[in-house]
Amino acid sequence: MKKRFLPLLLSAVLLLALSGCGEDTLLEKNDPVTIDFWHVYGEQSGSPMDALVQEFNSTIGQDTGVRVRVSNLSSAAEIGGFLKEAQNGGDLLNMPDLFTCHLADAAALGEENLVDWRDWFTEEELSDFVPGFLEDGTSADGRLLLFPISKSTQLFMCNGTGFDRFSEACGVKYEDLATWDGFYDAAARFHDWSGGRTFCALDYPIRAVELRAMECGSGNFYTENGWYDPNNAVFKESWMQFARALAQGHVVVSDLYSNTQVMTGEVLSGLGSSAAILYYNDTVTYRDGTQEPMDLHVRPMPRTAGRDALMTQAGVGLGACRTTDQKAEAAALFVRWLTEPERNLDFVAQTGYMPVRIGAFDDIENYDGFPEPAESYRQLYAALKTMREDYTPVSEPRFADYYSKVSVLYDGLRQMQQELPRRAASGEDVDALAEETWALLCSIR
Structure with a gap:
């Protein structure tokens, strides 16, 4: 995964844009908040998602007072059961702040218990994402319970x-x-x-x-x-x-x-x-x-x-437990950073998923950062392009x-x-x- 080293001046501007909250932020650099994160990316081997978490924690997270901690890896088929067990007070599991799951699993947790991402992202921001991918994480009453970060087929x-x-x-x-x-x-x-x-x-x-x-x-x-x-x-x-x-x-x-x-x-x-x-x-x-x-x-x-x-159209989305506004803001900061266009393209190209932003799919044709054997990844994205x-x-x-x-x-x-x-x-x-x-x-x- 490519690393990005931003000049200090540009970094300050980026932090302000990423938070979306300006001076009203609830985040405090000197009193960091920890977000426990469960995900399904990399159950079988080293995880590209874990590498991204480490990058976030050492850059934007460090500068804003947010620490993301991966506390569980699972499969998409199993994570819903684990979440329900944790919600019910299972002996071995504590409910995470942020997690990946399918919409049915999110709904089973109770929509009132989850963050509506529309409260933390503007309509202008959301307009840059593939509408079908947003709909896939939206409940019947219009609440965006799962934010798309990648999709598979x-x-x-x-x-x-x-x-x-x-x-x-x-x-x-x-x-x-x-x-x-x-x-x-x-x-x-x-x-x-x-x-x-x-x-x-x-x-x-x-x-x-x-x-x-x-x-x-x-x-x-x-x-x-x-x-x-x-x-x-x-x-x-x-x-x-x-x-x-x-x-x-x-x-x-x-x-x-x-x-x-x-x-x-x-x-x-x-x-x-x-x-x-x-x-x-x-x-x-x-x-x-x-x-x-x-x-x-x-x-x-x-x-x-x-x-x-x-x-x-498969793939989990990111859900967040509704606890405090500070944790919701921290989770939104991480999600906004994670789905930044170039970073999202890097992530999906490393993992075989489809990007979630409009127009990003076309950029894959000229992408030169595939892992080896690169020819297999080129074939994969050619097949995905045909299907799209x-x-x-x-x-x-x-x-x-x-x-x-x-x-x-x-x-x-x-x-x-x-x-x-x-x-x-x-x-x-x-x-x-x-x-x-x-x-x-x-x-x-």
Whole structure:
């Protein structure tokens, strides 16, 4: 992450602009306030967010009397539960001042308990952010509960060296993976050609199923209790396409993050968050100890042929507990600094996310600060650019406890996928096996 050394005179001007409060500030340099921060950036390895926190604390934070302290790292799927536990007085957790989470998790904490960022940012400031990203963190009554600092979507990432061998033998090209039908056909052909290996591990299969169903005209397939309508035929057929492939071992639900399975050669490819690029190595190390170059290839999310393409608009936002105005001002100062255009571009380019400011996406085309291997990041942002231009973004579900239900579903599928391919290979009907996975989905309440 690039460091910025500002002249003292310009630094003073910047401090005044960042605070947005002038002489009315509640911050005191000689009596600093500490902001406890929970985030999801970097659970698997060293965190670019932690580096930014250190930079803030040693510069603007030091000069204004604000110290940000990272007190917990989690995953996006788990952090909502941790926040609720802390709010309820859990023995091991204290409620943070600032945190990343999804809107449903924020709403579960009680909107009245959270800072409305519109109280701390002017409309002129907010007009510089992508409207859809702001809407993704806005409650039904218009309160901006989660401030966008980055957004992700789902992409296809592949061991290019292994795919070249498959392509040469079977004639499958990357272009064939552009549609869901082509993707699942390639998965079946790879399984047959490789002697039973799995083509792809999916990190968020339910979202892939949802997007295909919506592209096919499913309409609303959610129930009032925040799950899926078992009577929606289009949604079920979308699920069954995935489930048939799962039952035969063509695809799997990832152990947690598909990049690990790609890097060990367990699968050829992964379908997951654009941010997963942060965790890919430049080599594949097979379980027998042999290695080969990864030559990572990144492609857009498959889409339904002949239909308007949809993409998930994912990623957490920054929420803050409503305690004192001093802490709210301190949190707003950090958020304003964090989303400064050049700094935000640096952050997303290092982590595989999309920038949140209008026009910043175009600046990535000429960006020269990608980490190595830079070609993989260039491919990633080329794929994201294609999706930004050709796909319509769709926000993720906002139901309370939705992600905990999804976690139960994935755990169940991971258990089933250990046995289903063997049963399919022994002659059991694939559709019947796929129906077992549908029954699992319908059983979750």
